[in-house]
Amino acid sequence: PGIQxxxxxxxPWHRRGKGSPAMNNQDNRRWWVVLAWxxxxxxxxxxxxxxxxxxxxxxxxxxxxxxxxxEALESYIxxxxxxxxxxxxxxxxxxxxxxxxxxxxPPRGIPSEGPVASPSAPPEAxxxxxxxxxxxxxxxxxxxxxxxxxxxxxxxxxxLFVLSGQKLYLHRSWPAQSLRAESSLTVxxxxxxxxxxxxxxxxxxxxxxxxxxxxxxxxGGGADVxxxxxxxxxxxxxxxGMSGFTKVTTVDVSQLAAPRVVGEQYLPGDYHDARxxxxxxxxxxxxxxxxxxxxxxxxxFEGAYSPGRKEELEKAIDALIRENxxxxxxxxxxxxxPEGRLRQADGSLATWPRTxxxxxxTNAPTPLGFATVASLDLDAAVAQAPGLTTxxxxxxxxxxxxxxxxxxxxxxxWWEQAGQSDYSYVHKLDLTQRHQAQxxxxxxxxxxxxxxxxxxxxxGVLRVATxxxxxxxxPQSRWxxxxxxxxxxxxxxxxxxxxxxxxxxELAEGERIYSARFVGNKGYMVTFRQVDPLFxxxxxxxxxxxxxxxxxxxGFSSYIHPVDDxxxxxxxxxxxxxxxxxxxxxxxxxFDVSDLARPREVATQRVGSLSSGSEALYDHKAFNYFAAKGxxxxxxxxxxxxxxxxxxxSSFTSDLxxxxxxxxxxxxxxxTLDMSDLYRTVNSSN
Numbered sequence: 001p002g003i004q005x006x007x008x009x010x011x012p013w014h015r016r017g018k019g020s021p022a023m024n025n026q027d028n029r030r031w032w033v034v035l036a037w038x039x040x041x042x043x044x045x046x047x048x049x050x051x052x053x054x055x056x057x058x059x060x061x062x063x064x065x066x067x068x069x070x071e072a073l074e075s076y077i078x079x080x081x082x083x084x085x086x087x088x089x090x091x092x093x094x095x096x097x098x099x100x101x102x103x104x105x106p107p108r109g110i111p112s113e114g115p116v117a118s119p120s121a122p123p124e125a126x127x128x129x130x131x132x133x134x135x136x137x138x139x140x141x142x143x144x145x146x147x148x149x150x151x152x153x154x155x156x157x158x159x160l161f162v163l164s165g166q167k168l169y170l171h172r173s174w175p176a177q178s179l180r181a182e183s184s185l186t187v188x189x190x191x192x193x194x195x196x197x198x199x200x201x202x203x204x205x206x207x208x209x210x211x212x213x214x215x216x217x218x219x220g221g222g223a224d225v226x227x228x229x230x231x232x233x234x235x236x237x238x239x240x241g242m243s244g245f246t247k248v249t250t251v252d253v254s255q256l257a258a259p260r261v262v263g264e265q266y267l268p269g270d271y272h273d274a275r276x277x278x279x280x281x282x283x284x285x286x287x288x289x290x291x292x293x294x295x296x297x298x299x300x301f302e303g304a305y306s307p308g309r310k311e312e313l314e315k316a317i318d319a320l321i322r323e324n325x326x327x328x329x330x331x332x333x334x335x336x337x338p339e340g341r342l343r344q345a346d347g348s349l350a351t352w353p354r355t356x357x358x359x360x361x362t363n364a365p366t367p368l369g370f371a372t373v374a375s376l377d378l379d380a381a382v383a384q385a386p387g388l389t390t391x392x393x394x395x396x397x398x399x400x401x402x403x404x405x406x407x408x409x410x411x412x413x414w415w416e417q418a419g420q421s422d423y424s425y426v427h428k429l430d431l432t433q434r435h436q437a438q439x440x441x442x443x444x445x446x447x448x449x450x451x452x453x454x455x456x457x458x459x460g461v462l463r464v465a466t467x468x469x470x471x472x473x474x475p476q477s478r479w480x481x482x483x484x485x486x487x488x489x490x491x492x493x494x495x496x497x498x499x500x501x502x503x504x505x506e507l508a509e510g511e512r513i514y515s516a517r518f519v520g521n522k523g524y525m526v527t528f529r530q531v532d533p534l535f536x537x538x539x540x541x542x543x544x545x546x547x548x549x550x551x552x553x554x555g556f557s558s559y560i561h562p563v564d565d566x567x568x569x570x571x572x573x574x575x576x577x578x579x580x581x582x583x584x585x586x587x588x589x590x591f592d593v594s595d596l597a598r599p600r601e602v603a604t605q606r607v608g609s610l611s612s613g614s615e616a617l618y619d620h621k622a623f624n625y626f627a628a629k630g631x632x633x634x635x636x637x638x639x640x641x642x643x644x645x646x647x648x649x650s651s652f653t654s655d656l657x658x659x660x661x662x663x664x665x666x667x668x669x670x671x672t673l674d675m676s677d678l679y680r681t682v683n684s685s686n
Contacts, residue, residue: 055414059364062425062442063496070356074333081328084368086321092298093317094310133157133174136628141621143452146402150193150274151621161201163191170256182256189247195276197378199254205247210266210341210349246271246285263383264343267374277402279379280434284398287370290336292327296320342385352385359390360439364425365412369394373405373429373437387436399455405429406455418480422448422469426498443491443498456518461542462491465516465525486513488523490542502543508533517560528556536596548596555587558617561625566594567663571616574606584610588667603666611639632659654679
């Protein structure tokens with residue numbers, strides 16, 4: 001067995017019989033699961049009140065704790081799985097729907113026969129090259145200086161690498177007039193992102209299962225690899241043993257015309273994000289819950305949802321719950337947690353173990369899942385199995401510095417009701433050990449952060465911008481009505497707690513955060529409902545973060561980029577004062593924030609029409625600002641419906657837009673790079 005832990009009296013794979021009761025390791029289980037589970041065990045709900053677990057309170061002292069044995073880890077996983085399965089099925093009962101005065105029948109969107117996935121299962125710059133390169137060049141738009149973020153395009157000024165389809169394309173990019181493609185390499189699976197580290201390109205791709213053939217090693221082609229798409233190769237997992245793997249392919253690119261695969265390994269889980277600092281890559285993986293084959297989420301007998309067969313349906317669901325629990329309890333730990341693979345010199349695949357003590361449980365209510373930080377030493381002469389640190393919970397956002405990585409998870413409400421407030425749990429891991437992330441502390445944060453830019457660590461203090469959502473009584477809805485505000489809060493480690501240091505006053509009632517950015521002792525936040533208030537914050541005293549100024553302008557900014565100490569460059573949407581859609585267009589803005597109390601919008605540039613779009617609106621890596629030359633490049637799309645003439649593609653625009661940015665004179669369009677030849681060629685047959 002690949003998963004190792006302290007031996008139990010029955011050996012390292014101590015099993016209980018199929019369908020037998022859970023073991024008496026109550027202190028080894030998720031505490032909130034135990035609380036809810038107590039209300040479920042021994043209950044027969046056929047024809048009675050639906051047995052749904054109560055919402056669990058927010059855990060104000062969130063923390064993670066390692067499992068002391070593999071037995072404890074297995075019990076924890078199975079108890080959580082049974083609770084989630086049982087809760088989902090109880091909600092299919094007529095008594096549940098009728099108790100809410102609602103719709104009665106089979107779950108919407110579910111076919112009449114056959115098993116389906118669980119409703120709660122989630123769907124899914126280095127140096128090198130020739131000397132004498134350019135004096136300056138742009139790279140990935142990283143959030144934190146010195147911490148590289150993986151992307152599908154990388155360059156070092158003289159070499160350019162691009163992932164497209166199932167291939168890595170290698171180019172020589174200097175001198176600029178000699179730009180040329182040198183070779184390509186077929187990559188197994190569906191390539192997602194990569195790092196360039198010296199003469200190594202490290203590619204992360206999604207695969208369904210480890211392959212015996214691996215990636216090609218020849219420029220311009222390579223060995224045959226399985227056909228793959230984001231849907232089938234790690235894009236969405238959670239279906240009956242089909243959780244994906246992330247393949248890490250290391251390529252020697254010292255010779256652009258002859259790239260060589262020098263390392264291949266398969267990490268359990270779907271690729272989510274990655275960071276690189278000091279030669280150590282930290283890859284964040286998410287493993288959706290891997291339900292047993294044969295598990296069903298509704299009874300399949302004919303006429304199950306006929307009004308005259310309610311009692312029969314209630315009993316059938318109870319029986320299905322019992323059968324599903326047998327399937328869950330019968331699984332081995334290796335079935336819940338697939339092993340990793342490492343390709344040997346002879347081409348064979350060797351497994352490497354996952355250690356049970358590297359799994360961490362949370363004491364806070366969060367959805368089912370696994371979040372893993374895999375540590376890869378890119379400077380190692382020989383590929384090594386990564387060090388894994390896994391949280392047994394579903395997480396969403398990732399923020400990292402050179403020495404720390406933070407993962408956030410949302411508090412899990414079984415259902416909405418008045419009196420609730422949204423909370424997030426933030427877990428900090430230390431990255432000073434090259435080969436493994438180590439748990440440091442956890443914190444409970446009111447509200448939900450928007451994205452990675454909602455976090456920032458400065459002088460040991462974590463700053464977090466969140467939208468607070470609270471549900472209040474509403475006579476029109478039994479679930480209450482949501483009201484929103486936003487604020488900035490600061491946290492610092494105290495033992496294993498990320499303790500609250502200070503927080504600003506709540507602001508922007510009825511609006512939500514659309515972007516945030518922290519720069520030194522200053523903070524910036526944009527909210528939106530009809531107009532775009534830009535808020536400025538003084539964060540010089542972590543115990544007293546406070547709003548200093550506010551500027552209201554139409555529309556909103558979805559990404560904030562610091563140009564210098566006193567100016568911000570943003571991209572977002574322009575809107576009329578009423579926020580209406582017909583007035584929409586992409587908008588670039590320059591803000592002067594030299595006086596935090598009086599921020600000013602000093603320049604704007606409308607781009608396109610109401611149909612315009614740009615990847616830069618939601619992906620900061622598509623926002624390319626060349627500070628040395630004062631140039632901004634963004635991808636751009638638009639569609640002119642007034643001149644369509646029945647031909648969609650003749651009115652469609654796809655290009656790269658380049659602007660000169662000057663804090664005094666504003667924006668000057670420089671030119672465009674048309675991409676119409678690509679989409680017109682692809683769609684010519686349509």
